[in-house]
Amino acid sequence: MKVLILGCHGQIGSEVLRARWAAGFAVLGLARPELDIADRAATLAAVAASGAELVVNAAAYTAVDRAEAETALAFRVNRDGAANVAAACAATGAALIHVSTDYVFDGRQRTPYREDDPIAPLGAYGKSKAAGEAAIRGALDRHIILRTAWVYGCTGQNFVKTMLRLGRERDELRVVADQLGSPTSAADVAQAIAQIAARLGATSGPWETYHYTGAGEVSWHGFAEAIFDLAFPYTGRRPRVTAIATGDYPTAAPRPAYSVLDCSKIAARFGIQPIPWRDSLARMLSQHFADASL
Numbered sequence: 001m002k003v004l005i006l007g008c009h010g011q012i013g014s015e016v017l018r019a020r021w022a023a024g025f026a027v028l029g030l031a032r033p034e035l036d037i038a039d040r041a042a043t044l045a046a047v048a049a050s051g052a053e054l055v056v057n058a059a060a061y062t063a064v065d066r067a068e069a070e071t072a073l074a075f076r077v078n079r080d081g082a083a084n085v086a087a088a089c090a091a092t093g094a095a096l097i098h099v100s101t102d103y104v105f106d107g108r109q110r111t112p113y114r115e116d117d118p119i120a121p122l123g124a125y126g127k128s129k130a131a132g133e134a135a136i137r138g139a140l141d142r143h144i145i146l147r148t149a150w151v152y153g154c155t156g157q158n159f160v161k162t163m164l165r166l167g168r169e170r171d172e173l174r175v176v177a178d179q180l181g182s183p184t185s186a187a188d189v190a191q192a193i194a195q196i197a198a199r200l201g202a203t204s205g206p207w208e209t210y211h212y213t214g215a216g217e218v219s220w221h222g223f224a225e226a227i228f229d230l231a232f233p234y235t236g237r238r239p240r241v242t243a244i245a246t247g248d249y250p251t252a253a254p255r256p257a258y259s260v261l262d263c264s265k266i267a268a269r270f271g272i273q274p275i276p277w278r279d280s281l282a283r284m285l286s287q288h289f290a291d292a293s294l
Contacts (some may be wrong), residue, residue, distance in 0.1 A: 046090055086139035230282050
């Protein structure tokens with residue numbers, strides 16, 4: 001089976017290219033400089049030329065705060081781009097795995113969000129991703145939407161790398177403690193995608209929406225403390241992490257206060273079990289510091 005990864009230089013896309021794929025899969029990727037998914041004609045042509053039987057769309061506009069000022073651009077990529085990818089798959093008969101986000105929820109409930117819970121995005125980024133989901137459902141039957149949350153990895157910018165940088169510069173950091181979520185390794189998301197693809201190669205579905213995150217929940221403050229605890233053997237530094245409220249750290253875009261996703265459905269359908277977030281964080285940091293020493 002030929003697999004085309006869109007957004008292959010991004011945080012998740014780059015890991016999808018590196019994932020352990022089952023025998024019989026040929027994986028290739030296109031990055032943003034090679035394909036702008038918001039360009040409909042180019043997207044139709046690229047998917048057709050690839051000969052892909054499965055497309056993984058990891059391309060997205062992900063600048064959450066900047067999206068409040070660049071709303072049109074966020075929708076152009078996350079809604080229109082997703083629609084273009086779905087149309088390209090429909091034209092060639094390819095299946096689609098599309099990466100989405102916890103930001104489609106408002107974070108007001110206090111139990112993990114299930115796939116069928118009502119969505120109510122708070123900001124432009126979440127609204128654009130929700131619109132992309134709707135566009136895919138309207139254009140293509142053979143699709144899987146995979147929502148994830150609090151993603152970090154060795155590629156790109158993310159909370160873990162920001163904390164490591166600030167930890168080198170400062171003795172104290174103030175981090176929000178009243179937002180809860182599940183930190184998720186990009187490498188784990190990628191491996192989940194590869195596992196889903198292996199099942200899709202032998203079956204006709206099931207084509208639905210699924211959740212996948214790291215197992216467990218923590219605040220941003222607790223996440224930061226874990227980062228510095230696990231990085232200490234490499235850095236010899238452990239800055240003080242002071243807990244603050246969301247109101248003490250204003251941002252352009254509102255954040256869900258509770259971003260924990262229920263991942264029982266993906267476990268039941270595909271046998272994919274979320275990995276404890278702290279274990280995956282330890283592995284990512286080991287890789288990060290190994291790469292830094294090269």
